[in-house]
Amino acid sequence: MFKQKLTLCFVSLVLAACSDGGEAPTTAPEDVQAIFFEMKLPGGLEDAKQSGFTECTSSYYSYECKRPGKVALYGIEPLMVRVDLKAVESPAKISEYAGKDVRLVPQEALGYESIEAKFNDAVFDVDCENKVNSGTMSWPRPVQCIQNTGTTEQFVEALLKAGWVQTSKRRISEYVHKDEMVTINVYRDRDTVTIYKVERAVRDGLLRSYLERREEEMQKQEAASAVIEKMKSK
Secondary structure (H helix, E strand, O other): OHHHHHHHHHHHHHHOOOOOOOOOOOOOOOOOOEEEOOEEEOEEHHHHHHOOOOEEEEOOOOEEEEOOOOOOEOOEOOOEEEEEEEEEOOOOOEOOOOOOOHHHOOHHHEEEOEEEEEOEOOOEOHHHHHHHOOOOOOOOOOHHHEOOOOEHHHHHHHHHHOOOEEEEEOOEEEEEOOOOOEEEEEEOOOOEEEEEEOOHHHHHHHHHHHHHHHHHHHHHHHHHHHHHHHHHOO
């Protein structure tokens, strides 16, 4: 019983703080934008400019706008960070210009919903891998065996050290943080990371599910250890 209460308290700490049963505080209005390393999202033309996405090229589908110079995300420098400006009336509603040549769209109707960061492909030291894995292949491959810098694997390691948690382990791994209003999607077979704004309720639900799964896994490990030790005892 005590352990269950402690676990529930720990879950609450990740989302807010343990309560003594008093009334919940009034929820602040949901922010329209999130800010990640001084970059706003979602946003419009002026938001993109203020966030540093000033080097743009145009195509039929979008304006691809990059941030010039070096950008460090948790100490890891991607090759490129960009937004794609497309036809939107607001961050959530596609406008009457959707599907048309973006170059015919008025500036006030341009916007973006996500930020993309492109990283280096990792180059692994095979001898290091064999030593770490005792000659067998493993997934994910050991980050300490990467020979170059600015890779997706190193960025993910930096995220985990900064307190982000992985809430999905499919082909797209999703990461959230209790103090951030964005979700970071990492694609297993790509070198591109996509950052989206996340609603507070969705973020908290993802964190809650993560903690519940972790607690269940700990319980299973404890139960298995108890059985194994019991079988060893005389």
